[in-house]
Amino acid sequence: MIERSQHQLRKAFGDLLQGTVCKFAASVFDPISVRLASDLGFEVAIQGGSVASLQVLGAPDIALLTLDEYVEQVSRVGRASQIPVIGDADDGFGNALNVMRTVTELQKAGVAALTLEDTHLPAKYDLQSHVLIDSEEAAAKIYAARFARSDDALSIIARTNVAVTTLDDSIARTTAYQRAGADAICLVGVKDFQHLESLTSHLCVPIILINYGNPALSDVEKLSAANVRIVVNGHGPYLSAIEATYEALREQCGLERSELSLSELLSKYTLSDNYREWAKSYLKSEHYSN
Structure with missing residues (x-):
């Protein structure tokens, strides 16, 4: 098998985003798992932050994992992978300047793409739901991430949780993230196809869903027609x-x-x-x- 370079893997990921068919991402966590995923026919993988927290720290996903720890874990996967790997960059590990450092380090680790979410991390004490940062700050992080990448083929994905805010706010946020130059929009908390249509009718960039196996969003043909290009159905393999x-x-x-x-x-x-x-x-x- 001819090995593909990091740049080639990033180009392959970009081709998936610009394609016409929805793909399911394999949840991977080490060199063996990403080789298994590739051999089984997966065309894209993701190294979840929650999985890395479990594997590296044995701790719950409460923003304890540092950038260096995550990068080290992703590097092991990146060295072995011959399919594009999405890195879960959480909130970028800080403000827009921290995001720039995060992009630099994850790019060296070999990711083909990374997600940046607009969640306020670490969470304040005893909050019952996710709190989102101001959309202008989140958009600035996307802009900074694009500036920081040295390989333009690296995809910057803006992630937001639509279940913890209003429809109008989600639309305003994703509009701002698209304007800031996000290569794709990643949505968490979509209920069904009607909800998806309401959330994405204004967008031109491809959609990624964090779906956790929601049966209301399992029709691949409908997902493809809705411009959804990648679905992540949780992290069952590591669990x-x-x-x-x-x-x-x-x-x-x-x-x-x-x-x-x-x-x-x-x-x-x-x-x-x-x-x-x-x-x-x-x-x-x-x-x-x-």
């Missing part, structure tokens, strides 16, 4: 690997299969209760304001 590892270790200890659900397993071994207590102790201003 399955956690479950399989746990059961294999139990078997080696002579124990029966566990009755813990996946959510219980993750909560126990990512120390979720500890992080909740630490957040209560150190993030609640009433504890230290006096």
Whole structure:
């Protein structure tokens, strides 16, 4: 097999965005998983930030992972991959200047594209839903990311969560991100095709969906016709690997299969209760304001 360069992989990703058919992205987390994905016929992959947090820190996805830690993990995948890999750059690890550093480092790590979301990270204490930053600030991050890339084939993808704000606000945000030069718009929280149409009728750039297996958005022909070019259906492979590892270790200890659900397993071994207590102790201003 002829190996493709990073630039060629980025061009291949751009071709997917400009194509006419929706593709499903493989969730990968190490060299073996990305080789498996390629061999099985996937044309694009994603290294999720939440997966990296689990794998590198054994911690929940609460913005504890640093840029250097994420870049190191992505580099391992990038070196082995012969399909384009999308990097999950969260909020860019800071402001627009931090975004520029993030783009530089992830480009060196070999990603073909990266997503930049407009979520306020790290989250403030005890918020019940995601809080989005001002759309002007988020658009400035997209503009800065485009300036920072040295390979114009690297795709900059603006990501927003439409489930935590109004339809009008989502439309205003994605309009601003398209104007700032985003190569694609990534949407989280779309309910169905009617909702998708309302959210995207004003857009010219391709759409990426973070879908988590929503059956109301499973029709590939309709997705393709709606200018959706890539769908990410969660990160099941790594979660399955956690479950399989746990059961294999139990078997080696002579124990029966566990009755813990996946959510219980993750909560126990990512120390979720500890992080909740630490957040209560150190993030609640009433504890230290006096």
